[in-house]
Amino acid sequence: MSYEILDISRAHAELEKAGRSNPGPWISHSQYAALACRNIAQKCSHLDPMQAYILGLMHDIGRYVGVTGNRHLLDGYRYCMQFGWEKAAQICITHAFILKDIGSLLGTYDMTPEEFEMMRDFMETVTYDDYDLLVQLCDKLAMPTGFCLIEKRFVDVALRYGTHPVTVPRWKRIYEIKNHFEQIMGCSIYDVLPGVVENTMKITF
Numbered sequence: 001m002s003y004e005i006l007d008i009s010r011a012h013a014e015l016e017k018a019g020r021s022n023p024g025p026w027i028s029h030s031q032y033a034a035l036a037c038r039n040i041a042q043k044c045s046h047l048d049p050m051q052a053y054i055l056g057l058m059h060d061i062g063r064y065v066g067v068t069g070n071r072h073l074l075d076g077y078r079y080c081m082q083f084g085w086e087k088a089a090q091i092c093i094t095h096a097f098i099l100k101d102i103g104s105l106l107g108t109y110d111m112t113p114e115e116f117e118m119m120r121d122f123m124e125t126v127t128y129d130d131y132d133l134l135v136q137l138c139d140k141l142a143m144p145t146g147f148c149l150i151e152k153r154f155v156d157v158a159l160r161y162g163t164h165p166v167t168v169p170r171w172k173r174i175y176e177i178k179n180h181f182e183q184i185m186g187c188s189i190y191d192v193l194p195g196v197v198e199n200t201m202k203i204t205f
């Protein structure tokens with residue numbers, strides 16, 4: 001492992017490189033997720049907005065490999081760990097685990113049994129902090145075209161992946177996370193997401 005500094009310019013360069021490797025709407029989704037992380041963190045004195053921005057930019061970096069299912073979580077984790085970016089690596093996995101349950105993911109588990117075990121062991125020992133929760137929330141606020149009401153993203157995901165026994169428990173947990181940050185901020189998350197109304201009203205189907 002070689003430790004390299006993950007600052008904003010490096011994070012931008014990494015996302016750009018990943019976009020060349022696997023172009024797609026996930027790049028602008030990541031950029032909007034990062035902006036949402038930064039804007040919300042600016043209202044939370046215990047969070048560093050720049051750190052939040054970097055973690056938002058990097059959360060889906062495992063998609064550099066190509067079009068994959070849940071293995072993009074592991075690919076992102078491994079990619080970040082090779083440079084010693086432990087928190088970014090952690091969030092590459094935790095952003096998908098709204099519920100801390102290995103069976104609660106949507107999409108395919110396109111990984112070997114050993115990789116599945118590794119991810120389960122990781123999830124059994126990891127401790128979430130507010131950066132993990134912030135990226136979980138902002139992942140749901142970021143469409144490739146801009147910010148959106150959480151409910152729109154919920155429907156977007158349900159249309160793409162179908163519903164699942166954990167769909168409603170996941171929605172409830174996201175509302176808890178939203179409330180958590182709004183209490184700290186003293187305002188609605190939507191107050192710091194410019195263009196959210198216009199973007200939510202766009203027809204995307």
Ligand SMILES: [Fe+2]
Pocket residue numbers: 029033059060139
């Ligand atoms: Fe994402």
